Amino acid sequence: MEFGTQTIQELLAGYRAKNFKPTEVVEKYLKNISERDEKLNSFLQVRPEETLKRARTLDAQIDNMSTLPLFGIPLAVKDNFLVNGWQATAGSKVLSGYISPYTATSVERLEAMGAVVVGKVNCDEFAMGSSNENSAFGPVRNPWDLERVPGGSSGGSSAAVAAGLATVSLGTDTGGSIRQPASLCGLVGLKPTYGRVSRYGIVSYASSLDQVGPFSRTVWDSARVMEVMSGFDPRDATSSKRSVPKFTEELNTNSKRTFKLGVSRAWLEGVDSDVAKSFDSALEVFKKMGCEIVEIDLPHTKYALSTYYLIAPSEASSNLARYDGVHYGYRTQSAKNSEELYSRSRGEGIGREVKLRIMLGTYALSAGYYDAFYLKANQVRRKIQEDFEKAFTQCDFVVSPTSPSTAFKLGEKTDDPLKMYLSDIFTLPVNLAGLPGLSMPCGLDSRNLPIGFQLIGKPFGEAELFLASHQYEQARGQFALPSMLKGKG
Amino acid sequence: MLSREEVLKIAKLARLTLTEDEIAFYQKQLTRVLGHIQDLNQVQTSKEAFVQHVPNDAESFREDRAAPFANPEGLMRNAPAVENDSFLLPTIVEHS
Numbered sequence: 001m002e003f004g005t006q007t008i009q010e011l012l013a014g015y016r017a018k019n020f021k022p023t024e025v026v027e028k029y030l031k032n033i034s035e036r037d038e039k040l041n042s043f044l045q046v047r048p049e050e051t052l053k054r055a056r057t058l059d060a061q062i063d064n065m066s067t068l069p070l071f072g073i074p075l076a077v078k079d080n081f082l083v084n085g086w087q088a089t090a091g092s093k094v095l096s097g098y099i100s101p102y103t104a105t106s107v108e109r110l111e112a113m114g115a116v117v118v119g120k121v122n123c124d125e126f127a128m129g130s131s132n133e134n135s136a137f138g139p140v141r142n143p144w145d146l147e148r149v150p151g152g153s154s155g156g157s158s159a160a161v162a163a164g165l166a167t168v169s170l171g172t173d174t175g176g177s178i179r180q181p182a183s184l185c186g187l188v189g190l191k192p193t194y195g196r197v198s199r200y201g202i203v204s205y206a207s208s209l210d211q212v213g214p215f216s217r218t219v220w221d222s223a224r225v226m227e228v229m230s231g232f233d234p235r236d237a238t239s240s241k242r243s244v245p246k247f248t249e250e251l252n253t254n255s256k257r258t259f260k261l262g263v264s265r266a267w268l269e270g271v272d273s274d275v276a277k278s279f280d281s282a283l284e285v286f287k288k289m290g291c292e293i294v295e296i297d298l299p300h301t302k303y304a305l306s307t308y309y310l311i312a313p314s315e316a317s318s319n320l321a322r323y324d325g326v327h328y329g330y331r332t333q334s335a336k337n338s339e340e341l342y343s344r345s346r347g348e349g350i351g352r353e354v355k356l357r358i359m360l361g362t363y364a365l366s367a368g369y370y371d372a373f374y375l376k377a378n379q380v381r382r383k384i385q386e387d388f389e390k391a392f393t394q395c396d397f398v399v400s401p402t403s404p405s406t407a408f409k410l411g412e413k414t415d416d417p418l419k420m421y422l423s424d425i426f427t428l429p430v431n432l433a434g435l436p437g438l439s440m441p442c443g444l445d446s447r448n449l450p451i452g453f454q455l456i457g458k459p460f461g462e463a464e465l466f467l468a469s470h471q472y473e474q475a476r477g478q479f480a481l482p483s484m485l486k487g488k489g
Numbered sequence: 490m491l492s493r494e495e496v497l498k499i500a501k502l503a504r505l506t507l508t509e510d511e512i513a514f515y516q517k518q519l520t521r522v523l524g525h526i527q528d529l530n531q532v533q534t535s536k537e538a539f540v541q542h543v544p545n546d547a548e549s550f551r552e553d554r555a556a557p558f559a560n561p562e563g564l565m566r567n568a569p570a571v572e573n574d575s576f577l578l579p580t581i582v583e584h585s
Contacts, residue, residue, distance in 0.1 A: 084560070101563025195544035208542050234551070240544035306526040317503060324504070326576055331569035338581050340506075347506030355505055356518050359496075362503040363519070373526070379534035385541075417518055418525055434542045459544075 003028035004164020005481060008073050008221040011167060015065055015072055022062075022072030022116065026055040029074040029118050033165045036484070042140050042150075042159040044079050045087050046119040054116050068114030069228055075107075075115040076166035078123050078157050080203040081212075083107050086117070090203040091125040091135040091153075094323045094330045094349040104201025105233045106170060106212045113228045118166055121156030125351045126320065127172050127205045129153045130180060130423040133414055134353045141410070142185060143482040144449055148407040151181030151423075154215070158185040161215045164485055168225055169215045174205050175308050176402075176427025178213045179439035183402035183452025186441045186479060188222050188469070189215050191427075193460050194434035195240035197226075198233030206315035207238075209308075209431040217479075219440065219470040223247035226462060245463045251470045259468050261286055261455075262296035262395030267426075271404040278443035278451040279401045285475050291468075296391040296398065300383040304429040305421055307384065310364050310377035311432070316354075317361030323349065356417065385433040392458050397468060400426045402439040402452030430456050438465050440472070441479045450480075491520045 003025055006014075014020055030048050037043050058072050065071040077083055080090040082100035089095040103111070111117065124134040132140040132155025140155040142148040143163040150159040154171030158181035161169050171178040173191035182189025190213045197212040204210065214225040230244045261283070268276070283293055325331035325345030332348050335341035350358070364373035391398050403423055413420040430437040435456055442453035453472075457465040496516050500507050507515065543549060558564070570577035 084563075098567050099563070101560045101567070102558075193544075194542055195547055232548075234548065237549050237551070238543045238547050241546045241548065242544070300532065303529055303532055306529050309522060310526060310529075321504075325569060326578060328564075328567035329569070335579055337579050339504075341579055342504045343501075343506040346504055347508075350505070352514075355507075355511070356515060356522075358503050358505065359499045359515060359519060360522060363499050363523070366499070366502060376529050376532075376534065380529055380532050383532065383534070417522055 004032050005217070005485060006167060007218050008070065008167055008216070008224050009218070011073060012071060015062060018062070022055040022058040023052060025072055026051055026074060026116055026118065029165060032163075033119065036163055037165060039146055040141050040143060040159050040163055041138050042121050042156040042163070042165065043076070043119045044089060044122050044137055044156070047086070050085070051116060051118055058114060058116065065114070069224060070110055071114035073115045074118045074167045075110060076119055076121045076157060076160040076169035077107055077117055078154050078169070078171045079120040080123060080127055080172060081107055081170060082201040083117055083120070086120055088120070088203065089137070090127065091123045091137060092349070092351065092354070093136040095203075096136070096330065098328060102201065105198035105235060106229045107201070109229045110225065121160050121169060123156055124153035125354050126203065126316070127153040127174055127177055128316070128353050128357055130176070130420050131408070131413065132156065133410060134351060136351055139410055142407045143484050144186065145407060145447070148409055148449070149184070151184035151403070151407065153177040154181050157215050158182055158187055158189070161185070161187055161217065162482055168221055171213060171215060172202055172205070173211050173213055173431065174209045174312060175431050176424040178215065179427050179437055179452070179454060180403050180424060182215055182439045183441075184407040184450065186450030186482070187215050187217060188219055189213065189439045190222050190226065190462070191430065191437045192226065192230065192462060193436045195238050196230050196436070196460065196462065198236040198239045200233055200235040204319040206312040207319060208315060209312060211431070219466055219473050220248060220251050222438070223251055223466045240460070242460055247463055247466050250463060250467055256471065257467060258290040258292070259397060259464070260292045260294055260395040262294050262391050262398045263400075264296050264298045264301070264398070267298050267301050268400060271401055272406070272445070274445035275401045275403070275405060275451050278445070279453060282442040282453045282472070283399070285472060289471055289475055294395050296394055298387045298391060298398070298429070300380060300387050301429045303380050304384055304432055305425060307377045307380045307432055308428045309360065309421065310373050311381060313357040313361035314364045314374050315361070317358045317365065320354070320358055353417070381432050384429050388429075388433045388435060388456070396464060398456040400454050400456070402426060402454040406445045406447070406449035406451055426454055435459060436462050436465055438469055440469050442476070444480060448483075491516050491523070
């Protein structure tokens with residue numbers, strides 16, 4: 001039997017029927033990685049012996065699998081998560097060779113419920129980027145077209161699932177880093193509400209925006225990962241104490257609900273015509289399901305890019321001060337004193353885009369500029385949040401395309417930072433407002449590249465997000481596979 | 490355009506050694522991004538409070554209690570230079 005494109009639901013059904021056991025499945029995924037990943041560069045570390053050892057312990061538990069909601073599910077983890085004994089480079093030369101001394105809460109919870117880590121996957125350095133071209137370990141290629149990017153920063157997480165190298169994966173989303181690559185690779189990607197999932201054990205980028213979330217083939221799979229991994233963690237002071245609904249239960253009942261979707265036409269100006277067409281067709285599907293489309297106004301979303309590129313770099317300049325060559329990470333060989341040790345280790349170890357963002361943040365926070373930049377950006381951030389609060393008095397979800405274009409070619413946007421940053425115009429405001437956002441595939445463009453549809457929910461409204469997207473998914477039918485998987489499992 | 494001196498000042502504050510090529514590169518890139526960011530001045534803001542981004546039921550304040558860490562060896566193993574459980578650094582104050 002071929003493995004790769006199965007969902008969590010399908011694998012669990014197969015295990016229950018004893019059609020196969022975890023070692024057989026995991027072996028096949030490891031084989032897929034060794035055969036297909038040379039072209040993609042999505043995996044930065046695999047440890048077949050460790051992974052198989054873990055699968056063998058699950059083999060012995062197959063009769064008790066009902067207590068393990070992710071029993072034997074192959075999981076790829078972005079390389080900015082700590083998993084005890086595994087590397088965690090965050091795509092940076094600075095952390096090359098770093099071995100995690102403990103495990104992130106999110107991964108710990110998934111492993112405890114039966115998930116099997118098959119590898120650590122590539123990403124833009126310190127999760128800063130929209131194309132995975134900023135990784136110190138080379139770019140990742142999109143399984144739908146190897147000349148194109150998979151999106152970023154969680155490009156390895158999206159490429160790995162899209163190519164059938166893992167059933168689900170974890171990423172982080174600070175300004176769109178889960179939803180945009182999910183969109184470019186034809187997957188479901190969720191950025192949960194800020195505070196829903198613990199950030200303990202992930203490499204910090206911008207702490208008021210970072211969230212952990214899953215990549216999967218279906219909405220149900222996303223809901224399953226979320227119900228296991230969400231919830232209060234005393235080790236993350238921003239994690240919410242709110243109880244976590246059994247997200248999949250409502251999906252299982254197949255209950256139908258109708259929703260009001262809010263669209264801001266002004267916000268959508270300038271998207272590629274294929275994307276616009278596909279977005280409108282998806283709206284028609286929602287209408288047929290009984291949903292109502294209402295026009296809303298989000299007057300401050302046009303300032304999201306500037307707001308984000310002040311707040312995120314400011315937080316990054318502080319968070320990344322820890323890479324000083326003292327306690328861990330890259331250390332220069334040429335320092336004569338401590339001052340040189342810090343500056344040269346950072347200068348030699350940190351990559352181009354990350355240095356740009358550190359300097360932007362340092363500038364924005366420096367004496368004389370703080371009020372004009374950082375304070376102003378936080379005031380505008382509040383206005384963006386208020387735009388959404390107001391919109392939610394008129395609708396249940398705000399919807400948009402996830403990305404203004406489909407996957408672009410490697411090198412196409414690397415010369416101009418603003419061109420690259422514009423890839424995230426529909427995702428950035430969601431992080432600034434702390435809301436949950438889900439991207440799911442809604443069509444293909446003329447080049448056969450996937451297009452993503454984004455639903456933005458109210459704070460802690462993941463259950464409704466799942467329900468609406470699940471209903472759409474049922475109406476849409478099974479989504480296409482990349483051509484490299486045609487005829488494969 | 491940001492001057493060479495301004496870039497060097499920011500780099501010094503950020504503790505980043507830059508090559509000559511990088512100085513010229515970041516002069517352009519910082520100018521480009523900071524130029525765009527000026528659009529925030531079009532937004533009227535006066536007394537708005539900061540954004541509320543942390544869930545109001547989060548345990549932002551708690552008792553500061555020390556807890557044992559299971560793997561101190563794992564922490565030390567990642568250090569670039571260690572001697573007797575201490576991190577090694579270049580000399581800070583020279584003996585005279």
